[in-house]
Amino acid sequence: MSPTSSTTLGVAPLGPAAEAYRRAARRRAWLGGLVCLGLLASVTADVLIGPAALSVPAVLAAILRPDTADPAALTIVWTFRLPTALMAVLIGSALGVAGTLAQTILNNPLASPYTLGVSAAAGFGAALAMVCGAGLLPFAGVLLVPLSAFFFATLSVAAIYAMARRQRGTSESLVLGGVALLFLFNAGVALLQYLASEDQLQAIVFWLFGSLEGATWRKLAVLAATLLVVLPWLGAKSWQLTALRLGDGRAQALGVEVKALRLTMLLVLSVLTATSVCFAGSIGFIGLVAPHLGRMAVGEEHRFLLPVTAALGALLLSGASVASKLVVPEAAFPIGIATAFLGVPFFASMVLARKGNHW
């Protein structure tokens, strides 16, 4: 240890620049905490509000004292409201993190999980299952649709991965490969819609809107397990991801194995996106906006940015779920539409209110 780094009191005072950095880090941690508080409030509201007019005490009784609660309230709360509210949190987190990874590894502010065609591929897989599979298997809607969505999402990632490896794993090759697949799968979905019966067409369109209906504890367990594996691992890679924001050449000079990191992160973001899309359909926008709001709030350091975008993604989706219940109380309004309608004006106002460039 250098002579300047210790004093008789044990620790030397930090210099002004280091102190300012430490203060900024504390501020970022507090902001993260604030977003989590907002999320908690939103999830609470999401559980308390719903088409069935349950009173607040009835909902609380169903959660806190399930043995003595009204059976109808119990079913509503434990089968519908809690899984849906928690699904919003997990899907929002997964999409927020996937969006941050997409923007970082592609070094592109327009990137989102959908840029790489993963969502379009999942949509195609779901539509294919709805058109071709419904007559073949009795459990088509329950299992075949998400499985097919996940399969095609994985297939699209494998294709992009193979293309990118041939092109030395540059961000340009990933974007080009992804956009090409996006168009291909969108054309595939259009073809299926053209071939579909009226009922199938309706099912496809509703699925493409994105919806949290159909949330179950089993789906939640899969999503939670995915996030529990991915998030701590991303935490360990957070400084390397931050270095990637300086560009490939500089990240390499800092000892980051850029190609390997980019391709690994491509797989991670695809797993997150595919898992989300196969359970909830295409919920756009969150993966684009949460990372930008996160960058505005806490800057580029991914040790703050990743958890904050996870919380922001969750807050956006949960908030949209609450808002859609307030606006259209009697119907299950597709959440994908609500997120865009509510989120775009909010996002635009945030961007316009800010003087500097956050990217």
Next chain:
Amino acid sequence: MIIEARNLSFAYGATTVLQDVSLRLQPGVTAIIGPNAAGKSTLLKCLAGLLHPTGSVWFDGKALDARQRHRLLGFLPQNLPTGQSMTVFETVLLGLLPDLTWRVGSEELQRVQAVLDDTRLAEVAERPLGRLSGGQLQMVLLAQAIVKAPTVLLLDEPTSYLDLRHQFEVLALLSRLTEKRGLVTVVALHDLGLAARFAREICVLSAGRVHAVGPPTTVLTAAMLAAVYGVEATVVTGAEGRPWVIPAGLVPGQPTAE
């Protein structure tokens, strides 16, 4: 620390960029000069372990892999950073990779503060990179390369984009650091005057081969400038016995550099 590069050759696909380059690098500033596409950047990347040439590089007699080399050396590539919103402090802090963990401790913060003080960047520590002048930006990148206290510094044209004063400041700082810490500093330069002023040794690369190596007075000659650059020049002896190059015109009958 002594670095020995033995018979390095490297090709990008079918294009050979380095051919049988052997060099012995000792503590002090060594300038790598040569025309565009002579292989200067490629040589630095090969020394840094970012490219894998044929031949070998020895650090005090030891062959080190890229990870071991990274702990030992600071490399400043030519590319400018893309993340414009990152702050100066964060950018310099990244120079401590791969030793950064989730929690950034006081020791890391002190080290960044010390380097910011040395490079006179402390006042702009919270400023995003996008709002720095070219000179400040180059200084930040230099600070990033030296924050982990490397024993070898490899710098690829650290003075491009800078005006004369800033060029001088950057090289004077490098020179001071090199002397104070006994570093092996290898710097690719286009400016022959600065190379003559600051380098202990100059290595001239031409079409991927070493054309000449030695102290500035023996390397910077009219004959070398005509042969390597295709430029007629007068070389005079200036202050401290350092050579000064005064270009006169192109050597007649030679193809242009590119």
